[in-house]
Structures are given as structure tokens and as C-alpha cells.
Amino acid sequence: MKTVKNHFGVFAAVVLAVMMFVSIATAEEKSAVGLDGSTTVGPIGDAFAEVFMKSHNCSITVKKTGSGDGVAALIDGRCDIAMSSRFLKPEEFKKAVEKGIYPVAHTVAMDGVCIIVHPSNPVKELTGQQVCDIYMGKITNWKDLGGPDMPIVAISRDTSSGTYEVFHEKVLKKQNMAAGVEYVNANPQAYARVKTTPGAIGYVGLGFLDDNVKSLKIDGIMPTKQTIADGTYLVSRPLFLFTNGYPKLGSVIHAFCIFYLTEEGQSIIEAKGFVPMTNY
Amino acid sequence: MAKYSAQIAGKSKKAAAGFTRPLLLTPSEDMLGFLSGHLGRAALFLITATSVVAVFLIFYFVIRESAPFFFNKSFPAAMARIKEFFTDSGWYPAATEPRYGGLALIVGSLYVTLGSLILAVPLGLFAAIFLSDIAPFNLRQICKPVIEILAAIPSVAYGFFAVMVFAPWLQKSLGFSTGTNALNASVILAIMALPTIISVSEDAMSAIGRETREASYALGATRAETMVKVVIPAAHSGILAAVILGMMRAMGETMVVWMASGNAGRIPSPWWDLSQSIRTMTATIAGDMGETPKNSEHYYALFTVGLTLLLFTFSLNLVSEYLLGKVMKTSRGGK
Numbered sequence: 297m298k299t300v301k302n303h304f305g306v307f308a309a310v311v312l313a314v315m316m317f318v319s320i321a322t323a324e325e326k327s328a329v330g331l332d333g334s335t336t337v338g339p340i341g342d343a344f345a346e347v348f349m350k351s352h353n354c355s356i357t358v359k360k361t362g363s364g365d366g367v368a369a370l371i372d373g374r375c376d377i378a379m380s381s382r383f384l385k386p387e388e389f390k391k392a393v394e395k396g397i398y399p400v401a402h403t404v405a406m407d408g409v410c411i412i413v414h415p416s417n418p419v420k421e422l423t424g425q426q427v428c429d430i431y432m433g434k435i436t437n438w439k440d441l442g443g444p445d446m447p448i449v450a451i452s453r454d455t456s457s458g459t460y461e462v463f464h465e466k467v468l469k470k471q472n473m474a475a476g477v478e479y480v481n482a483n484p485q486a487y488a489r490v491k492t493t494p495g496a497i498g499y500v501g502l503g504f505l506d507d508n509v510k511s512l513k514i515d516g517i518m519p520t521k522q523t524i525a526d527g528t529y530l531v532s533r534p535l536f537l538f539t540n541g542y543p544k545l546g547s548v549i550h551a552f553c554i555f556y557l558t559e560e561g562q563s564i565i566e567a568k569g570f571v572p573m574t575n576y
Numbered sequence: 577m578a579k580y581s582a583q584i585a586g587k588s589k590k591a592a593a594g595f596t597r598p599l600l601l602t603p604s605e606d607m608l609g610f611l612s613g614h615l616g617r618a619a620l621f622l623i624t625a626t627s628v629v630a631v632f633l634i635f636y637f638v639i640r641e642s643a644p645f646f647f648n649k650s651f652p653a654a655m656a657r658i659k660e661f662f663t664d665s666g667w668y669p670a671a672t673e674p675r676y677g678g679l680a681l682i683v684g685s686l687y688v689t690l691g692s693l694i695l696a697v698p699l700g701l702f703a704a705i706f707l708s709d710i711a712p713f714n715l716r717q718i719c720k721p722v723i724e725i726l727a728a729i730p731s732v733a734y735g736f737f738a739v740m741v742f743a744p745w746l747q748k749s750l751g752f753s754t755g756t757n758a759l760n761a762s763v764i765l766a767i768m769a770l771p772t773i774i775s776v777s778e779d780a781m782s783a784i785g786r787e788t789r790e791a792s793y794a795l796g797a798t799r800a801e802t803m804v805k806v807v808i809p810a811a812h813s814g815i816l817a818a819v820i821l822g823m824m825r826a827m828g829e830t831m832v833v834w835m836a837s838g839n840a841g842r843i844p845s846p847w848w849d850l851s852q853s854i855r856t857m858t859a860t861i862a863g864d865m866g867e868t869p870k871n872s873e874h875y876y877a878l879f880t881v882g883l884t885l886l887l888f889t890f891s892l893n894l895v896s897e898y899l900l901g902k903v904m905k906t907s908r909g910g911k
Contacts, residue, residue, distance in 0.1 A: 362866040387869065447753040454839070455670055456866035464670075472668045475680070475842035478756060478853045479863060481834060485739060492744040495753050 328355040329548055333366020333379030334458050335482065336407060336501055337535045341379050343564045344555050354548050363458040370538055371397055376549055378538040381407065381458030402537040404556040405570040408502040408524035409463055409531040412487070412509040414494045419443045421513040424530050427467050430497060433474025438495065450477045451489050451498035459483065462533045463499050499531070503569020521571045535570065635886070642883045645676075645876035661880060667841045667855075669864065669874040676877045682884065683843050684758075684854035688833055691762030691850060692769055692826045697819055699766070700773030701808075704815075707774070708781035709789075709803055720775065727771040735835030738764045743836070752851040754838060759850040761837035765829055769822035776821055780814020780903050781807055817899035824892050828885070830858040839863065857885045 331341045338360035345356040361369070363380040370378035371392045384392070384399055392399050411427055413419060419441050422430075429435045431450050439445045452473060453460040464470060480486050483500045490498040491508045498509075502519060505511050511519055514530045523529040543550035555561040562572040601609065645661075646654045657676075664677025703723070707716050742764070743755025752759075784807050792802040808815065838853025841860075861878050868875045 364869070365866055368869075449754045454863040454866075456864055456868070470672065472671050475666070476840050476853070478754065479839035479855075480756075481863060485835070488739060489743070489756065492740075493747060493754060 328357060329377065329552065330357050330359070330375040331366075331377045331379055331537075332359040332361055332369040332375035334363040334381040334535070335360045336363075336381040336458055337379035337404070337537070339503070339568045340404060340535070340556075340565060340570065341377075341537075343568060344552060344561065347560065347564070348548070348552060348555070352548050352551065356548075356552075362456055363461075364456060367392075367399075367538065370399065370540065371395055373397070376539065377552065380536045380538055381533065382461050383534075383536065384538070397540045399538045399540065400542050402539070402553045402556075403534045403573055404537055404553075405535045405565045405572060406525050407533055407535050407570050408519040408529055409459055409466075409499050409533070410502055410505055410511040410519045411497065411499050411514060411531070412490050412505070412511050413497050414490060415508065415510045416494055417443055417510065419512065420510075421516065423515050424467055427497075427514065428469070428471070431468055431473050431477055432471060433476055446495045449493055449496040450474070451486055451493075451496055452477050452479050453483070453486060453499070454479045454481045457481075459499065459501065463531060466531045466533075501569065502571070505569075525571045525573075534573075638879055638883050638886055642876055642879035644871075645873070645880045661877075665841075665843055667860065669868075669877055674873065676873075676880075678857075678881060678884065680841050680843050681855055681857045681860050681881060684837070684841075685827055685856040685858070685885070685888075687758050687844070687850075687854050688761045688765055688837060688856060689823055689826045691758060692765035693819065693823055695762060695766035696769045696773055696822055696826075700770050700818070700822070701777060701815065703770075703774045704778040704781055704818075705803055705808075707778045709799075709807065720778070723771050723774050725771075726767065731768065731829060731831040732835075734764050734768060735832045738832060738836035746851075750851070754851075754853055756836055756838040756853060757851050758837060758844065758854045761833045761854075761856075762850065764832050764836050765826040768829065768832065769825050772825055773818045773822040776818035777811070777815045780811040780818065783814065783903060784810045811903075813899040814903040817896045817903065820892050820896040820899070824889050824896070827892070828858065828889055830862050834859040834862050857881045861885075 331345065333341075338358065341358045341360075345358050348354065349356055359366075359369075359375070360379075363382055366375065366378040366380055367384060367388050369375040371388065372395075378399075383401065389399065411422065417438065419438065422441065426435065426441060430448055431452065435441065436448055437445065438448055450473075452463070455464075464473075478489075480489055480498075483504050486498045486500050487504045487509060490496045490500075500509075502521075502524060517523050517529050519529050519532075524532040537553055539549060539553060543553055556565060556572070557574060562574060565572045646657050661676055661678045662682075663679055664675060665680035665683070666675040666677040667681060668675045707719060711719065738760055739756060742760055746752050746755040746757070746760060788806060788810060789802055792806045793799075797805070833856045837856060837859060839855045839859055840853035841855040842852075844850070844852040844854060861881055864874065864878055868878060
């Protein structure tokens with residue numbers, strides 16, 4: 297009697313498992329273009345997808361999980377286009393090639409990471425070295441920089457964001473940030489913290505600038521579309537779409553990856569606060 | 577035989593209207609009943625087993641993923657790793673010479689947990705006393721569900737409040753240089769732990785029967801004396817369980833601390849200065865996991881943080897289970 301019971305348990309388990317696998321397999325078979333990756337490139341991806349779903353009558357899903365996750369998704373074949381705010385790391389490229397994926401970069405726009413402070417702060421200009429010293433804890437008070445006697449609250453993006461990586465590489469030259477630096481997990485949150493904290497310094501993408509925060513000149517250069525596009529501003533970077541190989545000509549993915557060249561694409565990029573690659 | 581069974585069937589039809597099932601089953605019907613009974617049992621067993629198995633699998637998975645952090649090299653290297661993790665407070669996993677010091681994270685978690693308990697326990701206890709012994713029945717019927725709604729508010733909504741409203745307020749009115757700090761996270765976590773603490777300790781106090789209270793009054797004790805010297809001591813195990821449940825909520829909470837604590841990976845100095853930013857274990861896992869390549873040293877280190885957290889909450893859970901078991905006994909009359 298006991299054994300009979302056990303057999304039914306096993307049988308039912310097998311049936312359940314088979315049913316689950318079948319349902320997963322059918323769910324994955326749906327044909328659609330999937331984007332995954334950087335929260336910075338995400339708004340561009342969203343806006344492009346919106347236009348494309350109307351004009352090409354296809355379904356495009358845009359996930360914003362972060363540059364690293366997006367690239368990992370491309371390598372694992374979980375998405376067709378990875379959005380990234382940095383170039384591939386050598387180890388990612390190696391892993392991709394090992395899995396038979398050949399990542400091709402499409403530079404869609406330029407993004408400037410602007411150093412921002414509270415509007416009441418009289419400091420207008422810093423050098424890259426000074427910003428570096430602030431984030432490494434060597435300068436802790438605004439009076440050392442010509443400002444009021446007020447402790448500096450340094451605010452950084454979380455270490456898994458592409459914005460952090462660019463800042464970390466270009467400003468800090470890959471040195472460790474001080475333990476006292478605060479971390480926030482999104483551009484809007486960094487913006488909100490600086491907006492409400494008189495002693496704060498933070499960094500956000502060009503698209504997040506407005507009158508509630510003050511953007512600083514770095515090494516004498518103001519972050520503008522011009523200085524970001526030509527690369528003279530210290531913390532500027534290209535934004536990428538990565539595909540597996542160059543997309544098949546005429547496919548939806550191909551059209552999507554060259555959409556930034558069109559006038560409509562450029563105006564979308566500009567509307568989202570980024571700088572178009574094309575000089576028009 | 578067939579006649580007999582038909583007779584019985586006919587009789588039962590008369591006796592209970594609508595009852596048409598024959599009393600004697602054919603062998604195939606018998607087999608069908610046997611099968612469906614056992615199949616249903618097996619299916620229900622599987623469903624129940626899933627959640628039990630899930631707990632074991634989580635433990636297995638977390639331990640398996642964190643083990644390589646310690647045991648990938650020689651034994652002395654492993655000991656040095658363990659020592660670094662529990663005594664060093666530098667968490668620089670992405671540096672060229674990575675450091676995996678978890679001390680600041682563990683201390684950060686303890687900070688906000690204890691900070692929230694210091695705020696929530698007295699408040700929760702007073703509210704529970706009021707609800708169980710003082711409030712009129714109708715008021716209690718309104719208050720309790722409303723308090724429990726607090727537990728249903730998503731933690732990201734609390735976090736949003738912490739960053740947008742509470743942090744600027746702390747800066748303006750208390751003059752802190754930064755508003756996202758240990759105090760902010762503690763206050764928000766205290767609000768989140770309150771419903772658990774109130775409702776569990778209120779249940780424990782209500783479980784102390786009317787007879788106990790009446791006996792106390794009969795001996796000449798006042799209402800206050802009864803509450804402080806009789807009800808609370810008698811319900812102490814339930815109250816402790818409530819505190820521990822609230823503690824687990826505070827310790828395991830991620831979104832709120834990730835948004836409200838500032839995430840600066842250091843131990844505040846001086847140690848009592850709650851106006852400094854701190855970083856907890858949960859926030860570290862949530863913040864770092866996105867960019868961490870699978871099976872890298874950093875990845876294993878994060879799982880080690882997770883394992884530490886799991887051990888903390890697991891031991892707290894065991895203690896609260898034990899204490900709640902005691903409450904059940906009390907309410908059943910045994911002691």
C-alpha cells in the first residue's frame with residue numbers, strides 16, 4: 297500500500313514538471329524584439345520602440361535593468377538588443393565569443409554626466425581633480441573650494457550603474473571612493489537629493505538638468521550639447537546599442553539600430569536630453 | 577444480489593431525497609474512488625511540499641553560492657577571508673585590489689534594526705496596552721484593522737516618503753548635513769515594524785484571560801497595577817515574540833533602507849551619531865547585484881552577505897517560534 301502511494305506521488309510530480317516545461321517553452325517561442333539594459337539609454341529605447349510599434353507593426357519590449365544586466369542578457373540570448381551606457385568590458389566580450397555571440401556596437405547618442413550642486417551654493421567651477429578629491433574624502437568642506445563653511449555631502453550613483461562607471465573612470469581614475477560617500481539608485485533620486493540638500497554634490501545625466509540644481513563648469517568647460525558631442529567636456533560618453541553580429545539588412549532590428557540617423561530619431565534623442573551623434 | 581442492491585438504492589432514495597449513489601460499488605468504481613482519493617492526496621502533498629522544499633533549497637543555494645568565497649584556496653586563506661569579512665569595514669569589491677570587509681554592513685544593519693526597535697517597542701507596547709485593556713470595544717474594532725493597513729503599504733512608498741519629505745525635513749529642522757541617514761532609516765523602519773508589534777502583543781495580552789485580571793482587581797490592585805504587574809508579565813513571551821517579529825521585518829527590509837539610509841559604507845564615529853549615513857547588508861546586495869558578473873569573487877561575497885543575513889533572521893525566527901509556542905500554551909490554559 298505504501299509503495300503504491302509513493303508511486304502516485306512520483307507520477308504526479310513528473311506530470312507537473314512536464315506541464316511546467318511545456319508552458320515555459322511555448323511562452324518563449326513568441327517572436328518579438330527585446331531590448332534590455334541601461335536605465336540611461338532606456339528612455340531612448342522606449343521612445344524608439346513607441347514609434348516602431350506603430351510604423352513596423354511589431355512588438356518591442358524594453359527592459360531597463362542596467363548596462364551590465366543588459367549585456368549579460370544579450371550574451372545569454374535573452375534579448376536581441378542590449379542597451380549600454382559603456383563599452384563592453386573585455387571579460388564580457390570574451391564570454392560572449394565563447395557563447396557564440398559576436399557583439400556589434402551602434403553608437404546612438406552622446407551623454408554628458410554633469411556635476412551638480414544645490415542652487416544656493418556659490419561655487420561655480422571646479423577642476424576634475426577637485427571633484428576627485430571630494431569623492432575620495434580629501435576635501436570635506438565647501439570653504440576649501442571658495443564656498444560657505446558647510447560640510448560636503450557627496451552623492452554617488454550605485455556601483456552597478458553605467459553612470460557611476462563613467463564617473464568612476466573619468467573623474468576618479470578608478471580610485472576608491474571614500475567610505476562616507478552616499479549612494480542612490482537612480483538618476484532622479486540623485487537629482488532629488490541634491491535639490492533638497494544645501495551641502496550636496498552629485499552627478500546626473502544631461503537630461504536631468506533644470507533650474508532646481510546648478511551644474512558646475514569642470515576644468516573651465518560647461519557641459520553643453522556642443523562640448524559633450526565633441527568630447528571636450530571631461531565626463532562625456534557615447535551610448536550604445538549592442539546586437540549579436542551586424543543585424544540582417546532590412547530586418548526590424550536593423551531599422552531600429554539605424555533609426556538614430558533619421559531626423560525623427562535625432563529629435564527624439566534631443567527631446568530625451570541627450571546629444572545626437574549626427575551633425576545637422 | 578442485483579435485486580438486493582436495487583432495493584437498498586430504492587430505499588435510500590426514499591429516505592433521503594436526491595441521494596442516488598448505490599451503496600455497493602462495481603470493481604471499476606471502487607478502483608476509480610481509490611485512484612482519485614490517492615491522486616488528490618498526492619497533489620495536495622506536492623503543493624504543500626513545494627513551500628517546505630523551497631526553504632531548504634534557498635538555504636542550500638545560498639550556502640553553495642557563498643562557499644567559494646571562503647573555500648577556493650588553502651585553509652589559511654579561508655581563515656584570513658573569514659577574518660577580513662567580520663573585522664574589516666572596507667567594502668571595495670570593484671577596486672583593483674578588492675576588499676571584502678563586511679563589518680560596516682553588519683553594523684549598519686544592526687544600527688537601523690536597534691534604532692527602529694528603540695522607537696517602535698515603547699510605542700507599540702503602549703498602543704497594545706491601550707487596545708487590549710483600555711479602549712472601548714468599538715474603538716478597538718476600528719483601530720486594529722487601520723493599524724494593520726500600515727503593514728500593507730508597499731515599502732517603496734515608505735522609501736519615497738523618506739527621501740522626498742522626511743530627509744529634507746531632517747536637514748531643515750535638525751540641521752543635519754544629510755537627511756538620508758541612520759536616523760531616517762530607523763524612524764521609517766519603526767513605522768513599518770509597528771503594526772506587527774502592536775497586533776502580536778495585543779493578541780498576547782488579550783490571551784491573558786479575564787479571570788486573571790479580575791483576580792488582580794479582587795486583591796485590591798488598581799487598573800494600572802494590574803496592567804504593569806499582572807498582564808504584561810503574564811504576556812511577556814508573546815510581547816518578546818512581537819518584538820522579534822518586528823526586528824526581523826526591520827532587518828530584512830531592503831527598499832526603505834536602500835533609499836533612506838544613504839548607503840555610505842562606514843561605521844559612524846562617534847558611534848551614537850545617528851545623523852551619519854550607514855549602509856546595511858540588504859542594501860548592499862540590492863545595490864551591487866545588478867552589475868556583478870556571475871561566479872565572480874564579488875558575486876560570492878554578496879552571497880556571503882546574504883548568508884549572514886539569513887543566519888541572523890533564521891535564529892531570530894527560531895526564538896520567536898519558541899516564544900509564540902509558549903503564548904499558545906498560555907491561552908489554552910496551561911502554564
